[in-house]
Amino acid sequence: MKLPPLKSLPVFEAVARLNSFSLAAEELHITQSAVSHHVKSLENHLGEQLFLRSGRKLELTQEGRSYLDSITSSLNQIARATEQVKGATEAKLRLAVYSSFAVYWLIPRLPNLKRQFPNLELTIEMTFSEPELSDRTADCFITIETNKRGFEFEYFYTERLFPVCSQGMYQQIKAELNADTDEDLLTILEAQPEALAKFPLITSYSMYDKYAEDWRRWFDEQKVVMPDNVMFHRFSHLMLAQEAAIHSLGIALVNDYMYNENEPQDGLVKIPCFYHNAKDKFYLAFKQSRKHEPALQQLRSWLMKEFNTLVEN
Structure with a gap:
């Protein structure tokens, strides 16, 4: 099973959802440079560019949107399964x-x-x-x-x-x-x-x-x-x-x-x-x-x- 760098997935999801590297860094309590590193690592693994960057403007590429749709459901399921095991009410x-x-x-x-x-x-x-x-x-x-x-x-x-x-x-x-x-x-x-x-x-x-x-x-x-x-x-x-x-x-x-x-x-x-x-x-x-x-x-x-x-x- 060839998996992507798993730590990069929630970082990518946060950047895409918030449309911001800095806001993602704030939400995840990591540095902005760490966010950039995770996204770059994921792009290198996939061989695809996930974001288009033009000055302060950030936009998902077509490949990025498709990948986000696919992994968001999986991340949510992992979170819900974890809450159930922990006995969350x-x-x-x-x-x-x-x-x-x-x-x-x-x-x-x-x-x-x-x-x-x-x-x-x-x-x-x-x-x-x-x-x-x-x-x-x-x-x-x-x-x-x-x-x-x-x-x-x-x-x-x-x-x-x-x-x-x-x-x-x-x-x-x-x-x-x-x-x-x-x-x-x-x-x-x-x-x-x-x-x-x-x-x-x-x-x-x-x-x-x-x-x-x-x-x-x-x-x-x-x-x-x-x-x-x-x-x-x-x-x-x-x-x-x-x-x-x-x-x-x-x-x-x-x-x-x-x-x-x-x-x-x-x-x-x-x-x-x-x-x-x-x-x-x-x-x-x-x-x-x-x-x-x-x-x-x-x-x-x-x-x-x-x-x-x-x-x-």
């Missing part, structure tokens, strides 16, 4: 999640997770786009991606969108549509879903990479064509669209985890009408080799239980 896990999911759904429920699994130390890595499925990013992911070699994808949720608005706008909608009660409004909108287009609609770009596409699909599911004269307020992200609805700019389409009708917040009201099944299905992704780790098993079981409750509501 804390379980550490990094979870990469979308920003809106983290802010509106996950963080409010973390106290419940902590009560159920007090030894689980969860670090949240918030992303605004599809996260890179790599040990360098996190240990597990909530993602819409379903294809990455060596990963397992466990389905748990299909996104649903439904109209919400502020209390003030809701009363305005009922008044203008001559609906005395919520039941009256439901009857009117079931017969004429296009009646919502009489009011300002809030659209977000992030859902379908196109403004107004979320509402067009909602109207399509109601078997009507979206009127041409709709007044739209446009926002890049669903989080901004919800905030705009809170401040009475119009009617927004939000999803299950952003709005809990059993515990409504910020004065929003769910308009009694149809919801729209969005295109995205969400999965919990993790490396197949880590499937049976206790920390991951704890997070999986908790997530599935919480989302079953969400769907039932």
Whole structure:
């Protein structure tokens, strides 16, 4: 078995993760010259350059990125195996999640997770786009991606969108549509879903990479064509669209985890009408080799239980 200089591997990983020789030296409690020596020794052994250095700028080469992906998982497994043998009781896990999911759904429920699994130390890595499925990013992911070699994808949720608005706008909608009660409004909108287009609609770009596409699909599911004269307020992200609805700019389409009708917040009201099944299905992704780790098993079981409750509501 021909192994590389093993002491150099955690040094290389630290430099790549921190993108700095000096920061790696500080973290590892060695000198910067020692860090340089370890990296050079590893490069000599591999016969490949791992970093491109241009002044103060440091960048992994293609070979460096590939090698980092390969060894990071092995180093993490060695660390976890060592902790288990030493009888470590804390379980550490990094979870990469979308920003809106983290802010509106996950963080409010973390106290419940902590009560159920007090030894689980969860670090949240918030992303605004599809996260890179790599040990360098996190240990597990909530993602819409379903294809990455060596990963397992466990389905748990299909996104649903439904109209919400502020209390003030809701009363305005009922008044203008001559609906005395919520039941009256439901009857009117079931017969004429296009009646919502009489009011300002809030659209977000992030859902379908196109403004107004979320509402067009909602109207399509109601078997009507979206009127041409709709007044739209446009926002890049669903989080901004919800905030705009809170401040009475119009009617927004939000999803299950952003709005809990059993515990409504910020004065929003769910308009009694149809919801729209969005295109995205969400999965919990993790490396197949880590499937049976206790920390991951704890997070999986908790997530599935919480989302079953969400769907039932």
